[in-house]
Amino acid sequence: MLRISRLTDYGTVVLAQLASSGSGFASATEVAAATGLGLPTVSKLLKNLTRSGLVDSARGSHGGYRLSRDAREISAAQVIDALEGPVSITDCSAHDRHCDLEATCSVGGTWQRINLAIRQALDEISLADLLRTKSPLPRFRFASTPISIERKR
C-alpha cells in the first residue's frame, strides 16, 4: 500500500546518480551503466524528468543530462509529482472529480488532509537527503507525538 511505482523509485536512483556525478552532462548510457538499470528505461525516465524541469538536457554529440539545480533544492515530492503526476491518496480527492458517494461519504475530507500532510512531509525531504543514508532526516510529526525516522542498520 501507499506505494510509489517502481519507475519512480528508479527515477530517484537515476537522479541520485546525476547528483553524485558532478556538474557536467552525463549521457543516458553512462547513467544506465552506473546504476545497472536498462538503457531504454533510464532514457525514458530522463526524458520525463527533463520535461518536468528537474533535469536539464543537451542534445548532440556531447550531450547528456544533469540536475537543473542543486540536489538540496529537489524534493522527494517533486520527483514523485514529475514521474507520477499530482499526489492524491484517494481517487476522489484527485482533480476536481466528484464521486458518487459525496453526499454520504464521511471520510473523504480527512483523507485529503492526510494526503496533504504526507505531501508536505515529502516536500521536506531533498534528493540530497535521499542520498545521505546515514544523516538524520527531517522528522514527521503527527498530532503531539514526534515521529522520528529510524536509522536502519
Place this chain on the structure above:
Amino acid sequence: MLRISRLTDYGTVVLAQLASSGSGFASATEVAAATGLGLPTVSKLLKNLTRSGLVDSARGSHGGYRLSRDAREISAAQVIDALEGPVSITDCSAHDRHCDLEATCSVGGTWQRINLAIRQALDEISLADLLRTKSPLPRFRFASTPISIERKR
C-alpha cells in the same frame, strides 16, 4: 501517487458507517444501503475486515457486522494493512526481497525510513478521526509547528 486503492477507501467508508451505527450488528445489506456502495463490494470488504480482526461478525438470520473495538482504537494504518497488506512505499523494501540493484542503489534505505515514518503517522490517526470531517481534526503537522487536537462530538 502514494495512493490507497479505491477498495481501501471504500473500506473506511464502510467502517465509518459501522462506527456511526451504534453497537449492534448491521448486515452487509444495511451498510450497502446506507453508504450507497454495491452490496457485493461491501460484502467482500466486510469479509476481509472480519478476517483481519477489525470487525466482528455474526452469522445467521439476525447476524451482521460490527466494529471489534472502539473507533478510537482502530487506526488508518490498520485499515490499510487489513485491506492491502503490509505497507511498503517501494517494491524492494517489501518482504525480505532483494533487488538486483542493491549493490549500487543509494536511495533504498531512505525510502524505507520515509515509509516507516508515514506508517507511524497513519497509526496515529483513528477511525474516529476519519469521521470527524467537519470539526477540526488533529493536524498532521511537520516538525516544529505546534499542534492542536480538538475533540468534538
Place this chain on the structure above:
DNA sequence: GGTAAATAGTACTAAAATAGTCCTCTTTCA
C-alpha cells in the same frame, strides 16, 4: 425440523495501470 436470512469462502472475468521496448526524427559536434 424446515425455512429464510445472514455470513464464509472461493473462483472467475473484465478493465485498467504499469513496465518495458522499439522506431523515427532532430540536434550538435568534430
Place this chain on the structure above:
DNA sequence: TGAAAGAGGACTATTTTAGTACTATTTACC
C-alpha cells in the same frame, strides 16, 4: 557529413485491481 546524443511517440505484454457470481455454512424463528 557522419556519429552521438536526446525527443517524441507508439505499441505490447504483464500485472494489479475491481467487480461479480456461486456454493456452503450458520442461526433465528415459526
